[in-house]
Amino acid sequence: MCSGSFAKCLGITLIPLSIVCVVCNILLFFPGGNSVENDYITGEVWFLGGILGSGVLMIFPIPVFLGLKNNDCCGCCGNASCGRRFAMLSSILFAAIGVLGAGYSVTISALAISKGPLCQYKSGTETIWNYPFLSEDYLSNKDLWSMCLAPEGVVEWHLSLFSVTMVMGLIQAILCAIQVVNGLLGALCGDCCGCCETRAGAV
Template sequence: MCSGGFAKCLGITLMPLAIVCVLCNILLFFPGGKPVDSEHITVEVWYFGGILGSGVLMIFPALVFLGLKNNDCCGCCGNESCGRRFAMLSSILFAGVGVLGAGYSVIVSSVAINHGPMCEVRNGTGTMWDTPFSNGDYLSNKSSWDECIKPDNMVSWHLSLFSVLLIMGLIQMALCAVQVVNGLLGALCGDCCGCCGGSDGN
């Protein structure tokens, strides 16, 4: 497979991953699937790891990768292979943007999973909103999840969505890293189309 065709496959894969990350981040604004006051939303949700990092910043590299297969610009000697080499080289920069965006999402998700969700907990005779899990121990002690009274299933909601963001971010980072290697090979070897000037025998 030509490097441009392989990059297109990566772009096709990154697009749905970016959409999933955006949706997960949006769902996190509705703890337990219910609307709550903004001050009751876990602070890491407001960092927009899924919307900005694995979403918006991932759209740009995905679109660039999708367009590499059909790139026919002439870079030198009137030969399209040189234009494609330059395009493959420039794709490395966009892949770097994708790695940074996905890395940001991974960091935010990791911190959010460690801190746990904000939920309603018992406070003497009443209840209050708080973050009862501050050291990540709740991950190995499922019985402690009962400390969260409301919203219903808040811990599993928080953990599931941020885990998806974490996994999707790691996959995105891996795919963008693969494109860095693919881009280097495409820039050095061409897109299976020969060297500059090869088409006219010079």
């Protein structure tokens, strides 16, 4: 397979992953599917890991990956003097941006899962809003989830959406890392499946 065609496949795969992460981040602003005041939204949601890391920063590598099928053959952006090797080499930079963005999303999601959601719970005789699982291993003890009185279902909501974002981010990071290797191989080997020669023969 051409290195450019393979990069295009990676770019196509990144699109739905980015959409899923953005949607998950948006849903996290509605804990348990409820509309609450901003002060009652888990802090990590505001870091916008899914929107910025797995969403906005993927705007850079995705179009580059999609265009490499043509760029790595007879130059980049239709400019034959640019050279297919440079096109593949430059894709490494954009792939690195993708890795950083996905890594940011994964880091925020992991921290949020470890910390647990912000919710209303009883502390002694008082009912307060805070993070009840900071000193509790709620991931291995599902019985603790009932500590959160409001919003209803916030623990499941928090855990499932941040888990999806983390998994999607990990996949994005792997795909972008693969393109780093693919871009390097394309730059070194100049593998183009002979499309330039085919076009030249057709003229």
